[in-house]
Amino acid sequence: MISIKNVSKWYGDFQVLTDCNTEVKKGEVVVVCGPSGSGKSTLIKCVNALEPFQKGDIVVDGTSIANPKTNLPKLRSRVGMVFQHFELFPHLTITQNLTIAQTQVLGRSKQEAHAKGMALLERVGLTAHANKHPGQLSGGQQQRVAIARALAMDPVVMLFDEPTSALDPEMVNEVLDVMVQLAHEGMTMMCVTHEMGFARKVADRVIFMDAGHIVEDCQKEAFFGDINARSERAQQFLAKILQH
Numbered sequence: 278m279i280s281i282k283n284v285s286k287w288y289g290d291f292q293v294l295t296d297c298n299t300e301v302k303k304g305e306v307v308v309v310c311g312p313s314g315s316g317k318s319t320l321i322k323c324v325n326a327l328e329p330f331q332k333g334d335i336v337v338d339g340t341s342i343a344n345p346k347t348n349l350p351k352l353r354s355r356v357g358m359v360f361q362h363f364e365l366f367p368h369l370t371i372t373q374n375l376t377i378a379q380t381q382v383l384g385r386s387k388q389e390a391h392a393k394g395m396a397l398l399e400r401v402g403l404t405a406h407a408n409k410h411p412g413q414l415s416g417g418q419q420q421r422v423a424i425a426r427a428l429a430m431d432p433v434v435m436l437f438d439e440p441t442s443a444l445d446p447e448m449v450n451e452v453l454d455v456m457v458q459l460a461h462e463g464m465t466m467m468c469v470t471h472e473m474g475f476a477r478k479v480a481d482r483v484i485f486m487d488a489g490h491i492v493e494d495c496q497k498e499a500f501f502g503d504i505n506a507r508s509e510r511a512q513q514f515l516a517k518i519l520q521h
């Protein structure tokens with residue numbers, strides 16, 4: 278579903294991604310971890326064509342991002358993206374947040390978009406909040422709305438960039454529960470997260486990045502099961518995040 282081939286990217290003189298290669302198959306859940314500044318967000322934004330890259334190609338469901346003929350807005354509409362800071366429209370109600378892109382980007386009727394939005398709101402357990410504004414919801418609730426909003430576009434893949442790292446601790450699980458459910462339903466997911474419990478539960482593979490390189494890309498069982506077989510850098514990182 279996602280094929281990342283020899284992708285390199287520079288910000289000016291600074292090389293942020295170096296020859297990155299990986300694949301995410303349909304229905305697969307891949308967790309991306311690594312130290313701050315290692316290029317995780319940049320890589321995931323490249324998959325959504327939110328950031329250009331100078332070398333290599335990324336193919337999403339058969340569509341090449343590097344191909345200048347590709348309609349990037351159309352591709353983006355099929356790739357769900359959930360950010361650390363929710364990015365809901367603050368001046369719109371939850372219902373409006375859930376329907377606006379469906380009507381404006383996909384051309385759905387208001388009724389169809391509303392029905393779809395409400396069904397997804399129910400799925401994330403927030404029906405009672407339909408007419409509120411994002412500012413009236415907790416961070417965990419806003420993030421669940423953001424996931425519902427992405428799902429309303431019928432994405433072929435869902436990308437998550439540290440979806441729980443801005444949340445108060447007691448709200449992390451309600452968001453992870455929605456993500457676990459999605460994974461069990463067979464959604465193709467690429468998740469930047471340091472929630473290793475989530476990774477252990479639903480990931481098929483774990484990617485470890487360091488300084489713009491994909492240093493590790495292995496089955497979850499191998500990643501967690503045989504720490505000594507991991508690169509030194511990955512071992513150091515895991516030791517730090519798994520210490521407590």
Ligand SMILES: Nc1ncnc2c1ncn2[C@@H]1O[C@H](COP(=O)(O)OP(=O)(O)O)[C@@H](O)[C@H]1O
Pocket residue numbers: 288291293311312313314315316317318319320
């Ligand atoms: N727009 C930008 N311009 C210049 N440098 C950037 C930009 N965005 C990110 N960087 C740099 O690229 C590196 C990787 O950033 P990022 O992908 O956000 O890492 P991560 O998500 O792993 O923390 C960092 O060194 C960061 O400072």
Ligand SMILES: [Mg+2]
Pocket residue numbers: 317318319438439
């Ligand atoms: Mg990041």
